[in-house]
Amino acid sequence: MSRFVRVLFAAAAVASAVASAPHAHAADATQSLSQKIAGMERKDGLFPLDWEAKAGKLYLEIPRFDQDFLLLDQLPHGMGSNDIGLDRGQLGRGHVVHFSRVGGKVLLIEPNLDFRSSATDPDERMAVTQSFAESVLWGFTVEAEENGRVLVDATNFFLRDAHGVAESLRATGQGAYRLDPSRSAIALENTKAFPKNTEVEAMLTFASEGLPKGEHVAEVTPDPHAITIREHTSMIELPDAGYKPRRFDPRAGYFGVSYRDYSVPVGEPLDQRFIARHRLEKKDPNAAISEPVKPIIYYVDRGAPEPIRSALVEGANWWAQAFEAAGFKNAFKVEVLPEGADPMDIRYNMIQWVHRYTRGWSYGEAVTDPRTGEIIKGQVTLGSLRSRQDYLIAEALLAPYIDGKPIPKDMEAMVLARTRQLAAHEVGHTLGLMHNFAASSIAQGTSVMDYPHPLITLDASGRPELSHAYATGIGAWDMAAIKYGYTQFAPGADEHAALDKLLRDDEAAGLRYMTDEDARPLGSAHPYAHLWDNGGSAPAELTRILQVRKAALARFSEDAIRPGTPMAQLEDTFVPLYLLHRYQTEAAAKSIGGLNYRYAVRGDGGMVTELLPPDQQRDALKAVLQTLSPENLTVPESLLKIFPPRPPEYPRTRESFGAHTGLTFDATGPVEAATNLTSSLLFNPARASRLIEDHARDESQPGLEEVLDAVLSATWKSPRQNSLAAQTQITVEHIVLNHLLGLAADNQASAEARGIARAKAVELKDWLATQRSNAAGDLTAHRSAGQAEIDRFLREPEKFAPAAELPTPPGQPIGDDLGDASLE
Template identity: 65%
Template sequence: MPRLRTLLAACLFALTCSLSLAGQNTIAEKTSAMKHLDGLFPLDWDAKSGKLYLEIGSFSKDFLLLDSLPYGVGSNDLGLDRGQLGRSHVVHFYRSGPHVLLIEKNLAYRSSSSEPEEQLDVQQSFAQSVLWGFKVEAEDNGKVLVDATDFFLHDSHGVAERLVQARQGAYKLDPTRSTIAMEATKNFPLNTEVDSILTFTADGPMRGKLVASVTPDPHAVTVHEHTSLIQLPDDGYQPRAFDPRAGYFDIQYRDYSAPLGAPMDVHLITRHWLQKKDPGAALSEPVKPIIYYVDRGAPEPIRSALVEGASWWNQAFEAAGFKNAFQVKVLPEGADPMDIRYNMIQWVHRSTRGWSYGDSVIDPRTGEIIKGQVTLGSLRARQDYLIAEALLSPYQKGKPISSAMKELVLARIRQLAAHETGHTLGLAHNFAASSIAAGTSVMDYPHPWITLDSNGRPDLSHAYTTGIGAWDKVAIQYGYSQFPTGTDTHKALDAILSKALSSGLYFITDEDSRPLGSANPYSHLWDNGHDPAVELDRLLTVRTAALKHFGEDAIQPGEPMAQLEDTLVPLYLLHRYQTEAAAKELGGLDYRYALRGDNQMVTKPVSAADQQRALAAVLRTLSPDVLTLPASLLQMLPPRPPGYPRTQESFQGHTGLTFDPEGAVESAADLTNNLLFNPDRAARLVEEKQQDTSLPGLEDVIEATLKATWYAPRLAGLEGETQLTVEDSVLRHLLSLAAAPGASPEAKAVAAAESSKLANWLKGRTNIVNAPPLLHAHWSAALEQINAFKQAPAKFATPSELEAPPGQPIGEDDF
């Protein structure tokens, strides 16, 4: 009887399931009137209902899910660019009765064991994520049809969240103004591509102006979001170990089957898969080359420059043993840039200039790069042209316009294409390269190399180097070299890096270079030269020569004279990044990503002589002769006319509609003082002085700064005005350091003591009977400020500043 009851129950369950699907058509019947797109996951489009159905034939095979943004918002500040890639997910479908779940695997925790039980233990120990749920609409022959419309119309890219993060107000997806874009929805054997038009409406008051600047109606922001379902590679790819000295991005996971004594955390580099046709040959054609395609929308001569610059990488692949392995072509007419088969170099427009970057679609299981995606901001070319105009003042009456500006732009575009393509090959920034030698790596940020000709005018003919660098070849050799069978790969890879290190090539990247208080004296952004202080002095000389000739010839005839203000910005702040490089020598610590036994230098403080030379160079950037603009130039800078308002590219000021020369001085001084009074640098100066009394301490740096500013002899006229502005900036930053929550107690104590010394000096000045009224007021206000600090230090923790324009080449950050 029990068996009979069990059998009857099973029959009833089967009957129930059958009845539950009663009335359902087969897939063929359900979709007979729909538009069918065959491919990796067949799609069926019901134009009448606006529904898109997805056919699922396997419930166990992993695939890659990726979101992207084929149509962006157009504001660099919002960070929602055309062609932007989202995060990759390794997922699979799971069915239970009428329900289908889309489940993302947790690849952060794995087991390398071949034992299923060990793998299951790890899988069951950590959570997975169900990304979506579907209902079965039809089925036959083991396949099911689900309505995937809502899935493809949800905000997978997080546009609404990003608008909130950018303080633009709360936006929500409006389903009535969103739909599948079938003209851009395509299917291929290895990938299914679905494009959707999504509209986000303001939910409550709008708080930001960024959206309003780039949309016809800021209450409705409409973009395209793209969903890719991609077949994962299954081609025998062999992951390659990450080495912190090699200059690659990595993926990481924890292996719970690692033997005791072995690291649990596994690091693998990201790279394309490249194989030789003849593995035994020193130089061989590849089985399949890496091909990148340039956006057809990039205009000439930009497009050709992009092809040329990106093609430089073939030099590095030849050094790694491959012939014609890296190729660059213009995208074929009609090809879709979102197709996973095309590595893309896209030319992207924004309302304001901003970042370019290289991103990749990566197999999270192995680090294999499936597709490279380069995004190049088109306004970068315009900014480079503006820099050249500022330096050359080329629009002289009766003389032809110099071709040097256009040549500079194209040279920079070639280098930029190579740089961002390098990221999509797996390479990180190497910000130490420019300190080793010019042209060492395209993965550094290059500042234009500007010299003076025989007439004392700027010369841009050698602004940027050409071709791939020595470090780039080393990095590609590490990541892509194919070794003969039987080779000890670990030893072979270590030999590549050891040879590079012995020749003076090494790698230092973002984390050690970007922070204002970072310590490495040879790893900087937008700098030149092995000795940053010497180069800063040289660049200030070039800047002085260029300012001497700067005037109305810097803008074209017919342009409003007020436009000179914008052209002035990149010239006036020409030294900002080299100043940052020199400042890193103060309290600087030279170091490498050394491994035990690799015989590298590990750490070495910057010598006292180098620090003193750097301090002198940095303090020069606060001197009135550097920062004061001549009266003859100020007479050329009228208020802005209608239609030409100030922008984020303009200097801020305190004088209303008129150009404020002291606003420019204040911005430049604040840039320098942020470096001199940085809490991290201050703490190192204190500690390194205790370790070696020959090195300058924090009190030495502060006293030298006060001697060069507050304690310096008084000047008259515009230079005297500059002195007052610079001194105000110095005091604000000194008091900020003394109150900074993150500063070390010792650094705060030294800064407070130096402010007290300054207060005592000011007391003596305020007693001078015949002091000029403005100077007396300046001294008195400073003394009151120090006294107010003593009463409530916390109020001074953040110095008030005029925000500097982004400067050249694009500002504080880049990719």
């Protein structure tokens, strides 16, 4: 689930909490605070806590008013489902808040930091403050007071659904749930107070309103009628004023914070943007290399098993090299969390190891001061099933379980290499860095902030080889990014000019940077911004990976599963191998109707945009069309003989290929899945519309008509195959037509793109009419069905809906994140 959606959930939860806040009443004026808390269990810290066990009440002491602090919610225990998106260690949005007293009430107020004034004139600042609303998040009753300290009953406040769990369940289709106070309580064992933060945990039970609807809830809860989860509220001291924010630059690769400053001079931009980063200062500001005043230290979860734990420490520690390049010695360290240390203490940057029922994203988040962008705490969440997914890929490629032979060591080595890279990647997010999905187009290992596909080669005997699957260490882009964010320039230096020079040097060195918005969309145009790809030429790498796939498929056998495993499990191991080319296909397709560009700023002297050479686009089209050929898609007869129906307790899952054949393995299921992936790229409405415009700008560029003609020639109009390969052709052609008609009916495409797709469908219908007399049997029926489908579209195009297709097994995450919260 995206960080943005969780913010909306949190906002809804706050609104609900305010509506349900108890009415304040006057405190007992005769009772002092010390008298009130006598006999209670006390926890001293930033905000002291007092626990009244008999009543089950938690009291909060407020030592001062009108002083800002950070209020943060998180999930210490998750639901274990990537689809629901409520994971262990997940952070909510931080709110800068303060307590304000009004008579017998205490209000928790969030000022509006989106709109500010940097003026020194208090009246000018007040004008901005009074122009925008603030938010009162909660109201408390004063229970007792003494010497300026006030005691409030905060039990209901801490038992609220601050993280928006109920909203998350509803939004992900799991049904309507409500918080049940009778089955909720303060979790005292994880309620603690530290000098710089106070932590309160609650055990909350959400009861279903009616019958539970969600399959994902049923997978991960003992009883889907009652979901009990932990939510955690943190109250954190904000950093002092010694931090110096650094300006955001779109070329630098950082997350940012922004606000509108109404006191800047007319003609200057109102919106102020700064990067997110840790505070790091030199002991000697004049030295080229200096020890830090305080190093950045990360701690690895003791719950991670060996050898995973050591791999996490090693991979995360790669960043030390970048900080050395930025002028710091011993500034970045990674250690295993000391025994007895509490990961909830805000002083610990954490790398957590979490378990889920389904594989899912890992991500790196940060507790950040919204006022300045200073990172207070980094928090990484790594999913344990990611390692197993890599191991599954290795099993499919190597078929290693040969009687009498040891399991190849490079399988575990591949998993550990990926674990190191993953640890470095997610820690990079908590240092402030965004993804760089253009790095892999330069060379393997250019940045750990890319998503790396394993680099699989063939040895002299044609056997897949994994010794170089993942690069070691951080890359050139990572070094450059840390220099931008953390270099401390000598006193008196022109920081703006120095930072600009760093970015210009990166450009001159050929370092590309493109992030999520330009890489993730299916119809994205950038020819070098890809997820899970390899190589400087995406079309050439697609051709190469298809050769690797062919060699691995030829070796695939029952040796891909351990002895004693049901043979039906071979089907699941087969999935990632059959779809091995899926990401490189997407990368190659971006060159078709692609546009090379960068995050340019005026005056930097670099390229802004350029159309791709026509030959590069046509090479990409040729490479992508290979993924529709019967030679590459037909499942060999030798494998169909060893894929039996599933036995009891081993059902198909969403990780399996779909089937039209009931219990038996469907030979066309994988074909349909792979063809649907390619067709969704070739018939993407944004790509189709770009092809038309680019051809109009330059007639040498391939146009949409040329691309559609090439697809139809490679499928419907290609020479007919025999046996199962003929059935593969029929499956491919059915899906291609489905997508062609879908494009013709897609209002997201330009009118001209829809018109060209419609014209090509009519041309195909007319061509099929000329071929009917030359066909027999299944081919005749197939061509007749194609004509009928086109006729159905032409009769009522506005009502046309493409025929349903088998679901494709999920791809991402193959071993990494969106998702990135990943600050992803």
